[in-house]
Amino acid sequence: MEKQALSVNNYKGTRDFYPDDMLYRNWFFSKVKSVVEEYGFEEYNAPLLESFEIYAAKSGEEIAGEQLYSFLDKKNRRLAIRPEMTPSVARMVAAKLDTLVFPLRWFSIANFMRYENPQKGRLREHWQVNVDIFGSERMECELEIFAVVAGIMRAFGADKSMFRIRVNNRKFFNDVISQVLEADPAQVKLISKAVDKRAKISKESYDAWLSELGISAKQIGLLDEISASSYEAIKSKLESGSEGAAELDSLFSLLDQTGFSGLCEFDFSIVRGFDYYTGTVFEVYDTSPENRRSLFGGGRYDNLVSMFRDDAVSGIGFGLGDVTFQHFLAIHALIPESIFESPKVYVTRFADVPLQEYYTIAAELRAQGIPVCVHLLGEEKLGKQVGLAEKKRFPVVVIAGVDELANGTVAVKHLEMKQQFEWKRSEYVSKIKALLSGGKDPR
Numbered sequence: 001m002e003k004q005a006l007s008v009n010n011y012k013g014t015r016d017f018y019p020d021d022m023l024y025r026n027w028f029f030s031k032v033k034s035v036v037e038e039y040g041f042e043e044y045n046a047p048l049l050e051s052f053e054i055y056a057a058k059s060g061e062e063i064a065g066e067q068l069y070s071f072l073d074k075k076n077r078r079l080a081i082r083p084e085m086t087p088s089v090a091r092m093v094a095a096k097l098d099t100l101v102f103p104l105r106w107f108s109i110a111n112f113m114r115y116e117n118p119q120k121g122r123l124r125e126h127w128q129v130n131v132d133i134f135g136s137e138r139m140e141c142e143l144e145i146f147a148v149v150a151g152i153m154r155a156f157g158a159d160k161s162m163f164r165i166r167v168n169n170r171k172f173f174n175d176v177i178s179q180v181l182e183a184d185p186a187q188v189k190l191i192s193k194a195v196d197k198r199a200k201i202s203k204e205s206y207d208a209w210l211s212e213l214g215i216s217a218k219q220i221g222l223l224d225e226i227s228a229s230s231y232e233a234i235k236s237k238l239e240s241g242s243e244g245a246a247e248l249d250s251l252f253s254l255l256d257q258t259g260f261s262g263l264c265e266f267d268f269s270i271v272r273g274f275d276y277y278t279g280t281v282f283e284v285y286d287t288s289p290e291n292r293r294s295l296f297g298g299g300r301y302d303n304l305v306s307m308f309r310d311d312a313v314s315g316i317g318f319g320l321g322d323v324t325f326q327h328f329l330a331i332h333a334l335i336p337e338s339i340f341e342s343p344k345v346y347v348t349r350f351a352d353v354p355l356q357e358y359y360t361i362a363a364e365l366r367a368q369g370i371p372v373c374v375h376l377l378g379e380e381k382l383g384k385q386v387g388l389a390e391k392k393r394f395p396v397v398v399i400a401g402v403d404e405l406a407n408g409t410v411a412v413k414h415l416e417m418k419q420q421f422e423w424k425r426s427e428y429v430s431k432i433k434a435l436l437s438g439g440k441d442p443r
């Protein structure tokens, strides 16, 4: 029987990262990391596998019921591949509650799996930068988290016309729905799920969904009216006080005082899909209509740590997704070409020179931090070797034949400048260094 070749395709909704993709990814991660570290956040990480229960309890039906990759291990324990970081980090905080010094400013960069229907901006495996503060209920934490969002956007060269932070509050949403629509707590939860999906479905499907949930035509009308109203107009419809409105008032006032209000807007449709959010909720959107999915999503959660022990520790933070953020950077032309440039030197070889000579040259360059590749294929003509270096985007090629070695020199070719130099062995390393760091002609 003929052997059936295996498929070269990666699993649906995942990506292979070829070297150029890794150049982008490493640039993105290292830039974000340096920004969050500037704000004093400390890096943590957690395992890829968690117990199924930590998602079943508070993440919500969509994640736990539909999108979780879960399985039984060899001892029949029900496990899940993490679909998000927040339950894991809450578990880590709960585990060391007595020794950690609060407030915590923590961040991580990790991958997640969700059984999604893959489409633009939604994959089955994606990476998130999670940035969270634990141990303070004060609104300054929200402000700090928004400042980090703004800092990240600024570091990538984005200006305020390119994105918006859309803000709401879960308590405010619940108060409005229960008071204005006269909905009971079960209805409020069902309505929040429909509102969360509103932007992704047609008005007809949205109305049909609400009707199926037992929401009356009058309530749907009121919901439409509220959804199109300003914060002040919605607030004025509340008969009794709302803790959520008080929280939003204090957040907006802090944002005004610190100049961040220009980046933010109130949006009643931001409710967030996870059940664990209890206060502020927000998402960051690209202003370009080409990129409709959120770049960042986050909010405050008061009860996640208490899943693990009898202590309440409030958390607030966000996940920044790599897929939509890459679209954002591409749409606004914010990915510099220079990240794909290779800083390396290619050392060509001649058959009549012992290989050891080239290893010595490579070692001299590496000792100065210059990445080097010695030609591997063997005895091709020099032109072919230089051509290969060019194709692989090496900016500099070293040529050392019998004559150069006898004269104590090496020839150095800058491929883009199309110039060749002959330098003494005592000085060629520093001259190449200057050449690579942008010094045009170091003669």
Ligand code: HAM
Pocket: 083, 084, 085, 086, 114, 116, 121, 122, 123, 124, 125, 126, 128, 130, 131, 132, 294, 295, 296, 297, 298, 299, 316, 317, 318, 319, 320, 321, 322, 323, 324, 325
């Ligand atoms: P999330 O909104 O599910 O929140 O995800 C955060 C971000 O990750 C989204 O805005 C989006 O950019 C990206 N993202 C999510 N799912 C996918 C997917 N299937 N494909 C591509 N990108 C995706 C959370 O996960 C919360 N745990 C974030 C958080 C941290 N809340 C508080 N702290």
